[in-house]
Amino acid sequence: MVRLWISAVHQFFPINVHNYSSKPKFLSTKHQLLSLLNHCSSTNHLFEIHAQILVSGLQNDSFFTTELLRVAALSPSRNLSYGCSLLFHCHFHSATMPWNFIIRGYSSSDSPQEAISLFGEMRRRGVRPNNLTFPFLLKACATLATLQEDETTMVVILSACAELGNLSLGRWVHSQVVGRGMVLNVQLGTAFVDMYAKSGDVGCARHVFNCLKQKSVWTWSAMILGLAQHGFANEAIELFTNMMSSPIVPNHVTFIGVLCACSHAGLVDKSYHYFNLMERVYGIKPMMIHYGSMVDVLGRAGQVKEAYELIMSMPVEPDPIVWRTLLSACSGRDVNGGAEVAEEARKRLLELEPKRGGNVVMVANKFAELGMWKQAADYRRTMKDRGIKKMAGESCIELGGSLRKFFSGFDSRAAPDGIYDLLDGLNLHMQLTNF
Template sequence: MAEARRLFDQMPVRDLVSWNTLIGGYVRRGLPGEALEVFWRMAEDGTLAPDEVTMIGVVSGCGQLRDLELGKRFHGYVESNGVRCTVRLMNVLMDMYVKCGDLERAKSVFERIDGKTVVSWTTMIVAYTKFGLMDDARRVFDEMPERDAFPWNALMAGYVQCKQGKEALGLFHEMQEAKVRPDEITMVNILSACSQLGALEMGMWVHHYIDRHRLSLSVTLGTNLVDMYAKCGNIEKAIHVFKDLPEKNALTWTAMLCGLANHGRADEAIQYFRRMIELGLQPDEITFIGVLSACCHAGLVKEGRDFFSLLVSKYHLERKMKHYSCMIDLLGRAGHLDEAEHLVNTMPMEPDAVVWGALFFACRMHGNITLGERAAMKLVELDPSDSGIYVLLANMYVEAGMKKKADKVRVMMRHLGVEKVPGCSCIELNGVVHEFIVKDKSHTDSDAIYDCLHDITQQIRHTANMIDICATG
């Protein structure tokens, strides 16, 4: 762009095409400030009136800057000055409003577009997914007259962002039935959904698909494969994929060390962190969540304190809630309850349920009833309807031999109308994730499932009885 700008500045006469080319070039390279500076120079010159191409450039720049007010001004200029409103310009206006968080204006523009393109429909899908309105996103998707991979990917990504991995996998199966060829973005979305659900079988199918169709294993795709295998329980395969990747970035290393940390392999996670630093890669906040989790799993208090300090002192990162919860969990598990409580009380943000929960579990582990009660009351304040904390508090009292207090908690639950949330579990079978809730009979094969469960229970009881007979014989 520097050379293009130099040539532009040397031009004795500039026409509208030259102004638009420079503005568009800056926007395409993610330099919206420079694009707008050129536009204001053009406006000051006053010899040329902006056209729809000019507006596409400056409105795109407003979207990149998340400058809603300026974007609205340009939209007003378009409407009041007779600028030709092409579908492409309308799409860019929609995109700007979506990026700036104004869903209503994005909808208004969408509804006024004659001859909507795939880009128009896809932008509206993205708008709804950004606000978590997945039913509306699906409705727009279903109304599309034709679809390529882009709207499929947009809706799939929305499901993943909203932690609806099961719906994302279901949409992928629909995509296959529609004979739409998945691309790298599809694979990334599906791997993320598998990671959320622990769907190893489906994740392995995606890996085989990538190999079979010789898709280029980009850094992003490779990182998601590592993350999927780690989160789905196959850490050895995650390590194997990581080592075979032709290219890795800081996110790849972070996925690997977080996976190792979650599998309790703290020493290896810390080694990966140090190797990453040796390679000159910059850790981010998630990297430090990984190493702090590793320290927590292994009880490495000194190392945890060091990493917690380095995060700010050396790497100039901001401590997030998760960093504090990891550190409090580490200190609490190690029995440093006073230090853990002090850290909670000196946090720059209001502690959330995860932080108070970490302190509570530490108190329960070490039998500190007084501090445990304080933490429990904070959890109740945050969510009085959460049955889990009442159950845990009652269990803490039972473990401490304080049966009367435990009974009082149960009475309180009944008085407040708080009910224990039914347990939920899921399994993956033939690439499909099945969800089960306690006493739920909504599954199509529930009768057969309960018959099978009854048979297994009987076998367990029979085996237990045989063991008892052998032991007493």
């Protein structure tokens, strides 16, 4: 164990605490350490506070380790290499915030490429980025893009654009690639296909796909999944058929796209064919997401009992997403055991995620569909009593290069930019036109 000199830590506190006889003589250890972090003014102080956290036995407290990392990454006396060491050794697991702190710190440093490397490591470890991750990442990428024609930088920017759905920024990156005469190789081409497909411009995605001289399995998979998710089910299946005629061997992502296409097109028999083909021919063991896709296929076709039987035959324990998919497919009035399936799905879902607001709302709505108003009201009341909240539904549009978000329950009259006034005018115009 490394011993650090920590005597300077005590200088932050008043010495004559006995003068305050009417108040507690000492703050709690946690309050002391939090005060130290707020007053940290040098790297040495940062080391000393870390040592004091270890001495106090609070090294497993996620709040303090996160605060320590925040100071290491963002304070004027920051030490990013030290922050990275904390990130990789303090067992933050799947928490996104600590990663965001370090990415943000590097994006404003002299080493913005480290932010990109850290993002790659974040994805490899299965940590999900959020809406705060990508602005910092884009800042680092923009700095690098002005300094060098780096293919990796462009790919990371496109990944961020795909996650954010920012089509304008993705098109700007495309113009930069063309303007600089960069070669559209497999990696960069796949990133463009993925970005255009996820941003809703399937036509451009298909154009880039057709222009690529070389394609990897990820290129095919991105295009198939993009077509399937935007309702082009037949085109997705046709593309998969072409892929099987090529030397490229499909992977697990490819089959996610194919099963998604079958779900949108209501192709139950074909979905079973592809599901069995996956393991029998290509040796790909179905993952949870593949089983979930099959449940979705059967549920959309009204075969909820078959979907339930498939879930019960899975070699792994079904996750909440699978049960939620099944419950959403149940109407409650189905014959041949449909009502029993809905009840079982409801019970399993609430056992796995009792505090998720969306689950409770879904269950309440299912009771309301059956006219069981008392049960629906009971679940709504339970949400209120337990302080459970459901995230508001969200949609967005891109206008003038910026994303505008709309939330369910948002007070439209409070909008300052006149968007809703314009919509009201358009609505009135359409009504007058119909007369």
